[in-house]
Amino acid sequence: MVRKIRLRYLKILLVLFTFTTRNSVKSDPKLFEEIGSGLSEKGIYLDFIKVLNPKKKLGIRINYLPKDFFTHKNIFVENRNITADYFGIGLLYQHNFLQKESKSNFYFQGNAELSNLNLSHEIDLTKETYSYRNLSLTCSACGNLTIQTDPEKIYFIPSAYLGYKYKNTKNFHTNISLGIQYISPAQLENFTDTEYPLPIYVQTKIDEWMNKTQDLVDSYNKIQPSINVGFSYIF
Numbered sequence: 001m002v003r004k005i006r007l008r009y010l011k012i013l014l015v016l017f018t019f020t021t022r023n024s025v026k027s028d029p030k031l032f033e034e035i036g037s038g039l040s041e042k043g044i045y046l047d048f049i050k051v052l053n054p055k056k057k058l059g060i061r062i063n064y065l066p067k068d069f070f071t072h073k074n075i076f077v078e079n080r081n082i083t084a085d086y087f088g089i090g091l092l093y094q095h096n097f098l099q100k101e102s103k104s105n106f107y108f109q110g111n112a113e114l115s116n117l118n119l120s121h122e123i124d125l126t127k128e129t130y131s132y133r134n135l136s137l138t139c140s141a142c143g144n145l146t147i148q149t150d151p152e153k154i155y156f157i158p159s160a161y162l163g164y165k166y167k168n169t170k171n172f173h174t175n176i177s178l179g180i181q182y183i184s185p186a187q188l189e190n191f192t193d194t195e196y197p198l199p200i201y202v203q204t205k206i207d208e209w210m211n212k213t214q215d216l217v218d219s220y221n222k223i224q225p226s227i228n229v230g231f232s233y234i235f
Contacts, residue, residue, distance in 0.1 A: 030235065034059075036175065038230015042086050042115075045230065055096045061111060063088040067120075077121060077213050088115030088157065096165075109161040109177060117155055119185060120148035121213055125192065125202060132201035139202050143194035147213050149186045157183050159226055171235070177228045184222045188214050 034057070036047035043065030049057050065086035090113030097106045125142035163177030190210055192198065198206070 032059075032235075034232055034234045036230055036232035038175065038228055040228045041224075041226060042088065045228065047092065047232065049092075049094070049232070054099065057094040057096075059092045059094070061088075061090050061092045061113065063090075063113070063115070077209065077216055080121060080123065082119055082121045082213070082216070084117070084119050086115060086117050088113045090114060090157075094163075103167050105165045105167070107163045107165060107177075109163055109179070111157075111159045111161075111181075113157045113159070115155045115157055116151070116153070117183070117185060118149055118151045119188075119217060120146060121209075122146050123209065125198075128202075128205065130199075130201040130205050132204075137199075137201055139199060141194065141196070142198060142202055143192050145190060145192050145206060145209075147188055147190045147210060149188060149217075153186045155183065157181055161226065161228065163228070165232075171233055173232045173234070175228070175230050175232060179226045179228075181224055181226045182222055183224055185217050185220075188217065 032048045033051045034049035038045055042063045046062045047059050049059035051057050067083050067085040090111055092111045094107050094109045123145045125145050126140050130137045159179055159181035161177040161179030163175060166174045168174055
């Protein structure tokens with residue numbers, strides 16, 4: 001389901017990108033004139049860029065954050081790691097402040113991205129100890145618990161950056177940009193891999209974990225900083 005949604009939005013963006021660049025630059029038959037790649041807090045990104053004029057560029061950006069990527073390994077609930085995976089496709093617009101012939105350049109960049117973000121937290125319920133009426137209990141048949149945001153929800157994430165581009169060679173550039181982005185994660189849900197109802201003392205503990213994890217997710221400001229470091233190659 002998520003894969004179909006991703007492909008659908010990629011097709012829509014390609015149609016929109018083609019229509020925009022066709023009307024802006026009629027003399028150059030190439031669909032893309034620049035390819036960029038690098039790292040951000042949302043993982044690995046890949047850019048496909050069209051030059052509209054010496055100061056303006058339009059492109060498509062694809063972001064991918066694998067589940068075990070290094071950028072989120074310090075987010076914990078009761079010493080358990082919360083993992084995150086991310087996939088986003090969007091349009092980017094870049095405006096250079098200096099002339100094209102300049103050795104280096106400062107630029108403004110705006111992104112509008114449709115993305116799939118999943119925060120998840122897994123607990124082996126058979127290894128936990130539960131309190132009930134002054135007793136300490138275990139549950140060997142309780143299986144595994146997953147707490148997560150809706151994995152099929154699509155987010156719209158706008159962002160704005162100020163960047164610096166260093167012209168290493170005529171065709172190869174180094175880029176770094178700092179900015180802000182707006183993101184609001186969905187509410188959490190949970191499920192287990194067991195077919196039977198859980199004991200009340202286990203369900204009480206799950207509700208506690210749910211509240212703590214939701215509080216952690218809600219504690220983050222919806223306006224988040226963003227940094228991108230990468231390279232680009234011009235054909």
